[in-house]
Amino acid sequence: MADHALNPALRDALEALLGPDLSTNPSILDQHGHGESHHPSRPPAAVAFVETEEVLVQVVRLCQQHHTPMVAFGAGTSIEGQLQCVEGGLCIDFSRMNRILQVNPGDLNCVVEPGVTREQLNQHLRDQGLFFPVDPGANASLGGMVATDASGTTTLRYGGMKHNVLSLHAVLANGDTIVTGSAARKSSAGYNLTELLVGSEGTLGLISRIQLKLYGIPEQVLAARVCFPSVHDAVMTVINIMQYGLAVSRLELLDACSLQAVNQYCQTDYPQRPTLFMEFHGSDAVVTEQAATAQSICEENGGEAFISATSEEEKKHMWHARHNAYYAALAQVPNGRGWVTDVCVPISRLADCIDATQADLEAENLAIPIVGHVGDGNFHLLFSIPPDDHERLQQAQRINQRLIARAHEMGGTCTGEHGIGLGKKSYLLQEKGETTVAVMAALKQAMDPLHLLNPGKIF
Numbered sequence: 001m002a003d004h005a006l007n008p009a010l011r012d013a014l015e016a017l018l019g020p021d022l023s024t025n026p027s028i029l030d031q032h033g034h035g036e037s038h039h040p041s042r043p044p045a046a047v048a049f050v051e052t053e054e055v056l057v058q059v060v061r062l063c064q065q066h067h068t069p070m071v072a073f074g075a076g077t078s079i080e081g082q083l084q085c086v087e088g089g090l091c092i093d094f095s096r097m098n099r100i101l102q103v104n105p106g107d108l109n110c111v112v113e114p115g116v117t118r119e120q121l122n123q124h125l126r127d128q129g130l131f132f133p134v135d136p137g138a139n140a141s142l143g144g145m146v147a148t149d150a151s152g153t154t155t156l157r158y159g160g161m162k163h164n165v166l167s168l169h170a171v172l173a174n175g176d177t178i179v180t181g182s183a184a185r186k187s188s189a190g191y192n193l194t195e196l197l198v199g200s201e202g203t204l205g206l207i208s209r210i211q212l213k214l215y216g217i218p219e220q221v222l223a224a225r226v227c228f229p230s231v232h233d234a235v236m237t238v239i240n241i242m243q244y245g246l247a248v249s250r251l252e253l254l255d256a257c258s259l260q261a262v263n264q265y266c267q268t269d270y271p272q273r274p275t276l277f278m279e280f281h282g283s284d285a286v287v288t289e290q291a292a293t294a295q296s297i298c299e300e301n302g303g304e305a306f307i308s309a310t311s312e313e314e315k316k317h318m319w320h321a322r323h324n325a326y327y328a329a330l331a332q333v334p335n336g337r338g339w340v341t342d343v344c345v346p347i348s349r350l351a352d353c354i355d356a357t358q359a360d361l362e363a364e365n366l367a368i369p370i371v372g373h374v375g376d377g378n379f380h381l382l383f384s385i386p387p388d389d390h391e392r393l394q395q396a397q398r399i400n401q402r403l404i405a406r407a408h409e410m411g412g413t414c415t416g417e418h419g420i421g422l423g424k425k426s427y428l429l430q431e432k433g434e435t436t437v438a439v440m441a442a443l444k445q446a447m448d449p450l451h452l453l454n455p456g457k458i459f
């Protein structure tokens, strides 16, 4: 059921504009009231499926006239309660605004609509020898990835969304459209509104067009996997690899508990020991040399059974465990829903942070998978909690609270990549302090004075 019905005059105007592209079907409303997380669904009063920037502008102007909240929806894979329509209103679904408008190989960039997914874009680019590297695991929309400042397994080499967006078109709460950048690779012209919008979780503007950097598909990609006696040894290896300056493109950790879950879920037989997965991109000679150096660093830290691969099939098999870790963790608990933490610390503190977190889990008698984009100092605990298990939920919240306090003490952050949404509002305040959050609130007030865009999130 919808939380707050639409004002009848607005509903009539939206119906006249959108026809069947306006939905109040209860299952569609429910599907649009949540992302991929434990946060309960808070459905909108209606969903508008927009197909063009022109229609989007008209929808926004109507909502502004009627003081109606608007929540953008990409692919619905966000984790921190970004999509819940806490004040009802209209959900604007961008999945049909999914055209790739330009690919400019000479300038290594492209222009896309926000509903294009990263897999769709890479499929389109493959024949031209190009790719877009940011990979959050899920097949997210590029609009959603901009809005959450997504990053992932390749961030180590190529950066996250904030490093790869050249320019945005964004429709503001009053229906005006701004263009934030240009095709130039750098610019010092005025305030950086591109980076202000990246990570704004749909609270400052609705992204209607994105210009992205692209990269040439590397001549050779070498993937490798290596097991360690302990998570501590694996993480010390990561620190050594990073401090050595190796040009590793992916560097991911799965602990023994994660691999046990993957083996059960995928019927595989990965060694159930802390394991690093890595990837090197470059010429044949470069990747071979880099992998050999990485292997020596691993062995100095007790790494065993270093396996490497360059064929597509072997690489796919090697990354299979990492790509299935989240769903394998969920499957461990009947009717479990994902409850995922996400901290990031300076790389030199990563081993201390993971050691203390493991000790904390042991003290609570818990075996929870730990996975991480460890080359960035970023890791997650993958809890799986049935919706009615309040005791387990409170336990996860306590562990998360201590984990975030630990990350803050170590100079880190309460979220490396999943964002604030509803779930981390209090931690944002702890991390940034009142004065800094007040500046964020003033920017929100200036750009959206009626608080219509994704209200209730971040602050």
Ligand SMILES: Cc1cc2nc3c(=O)[nH]c(=O)nc-3n(C[C@H](O)[C@H](O)[C@H](O)COP(=O)(O)OP(=O)(O)OC[C@H]3O[C@@H](n4cnc5c(N)ncnc54)[C@H](O)[C@@H]3O)c2cc1C
Residues within 6 Å of the ligand: 035, 036, 071, 072, 073, 074, 075, 076, 077, 078, 079, 082, 083, 094, 114, 135, 136, 137, 138, 140, 141, 142, 143, 144, 145, 146, 147, 148, 149, 150, 151, 152, 153, 201, 202, 203, 205, 206, 207, 208, 326, 327, 417, 418, 454
């Ligand atoms: C298995 C799994 C693994 C994941 N791993 C990672 C990971 O490694 N790294 C990572 O960063 N994330 C990860 N995530 C989280 C998620 O994939 C990202 O947050 C992703 O960027 C969300 O994109 P989306 O299209 O699903 O956005 P949605 O969930 O639909 O929306 C997310 C936010 O963006 C806003 N939004 C969407 N479209 C627009 C638009 N056009 N204009 C303005 N605002 C908009 C929404 O209002 C909302 O606030 C993972 C999720 C899953 C399920």
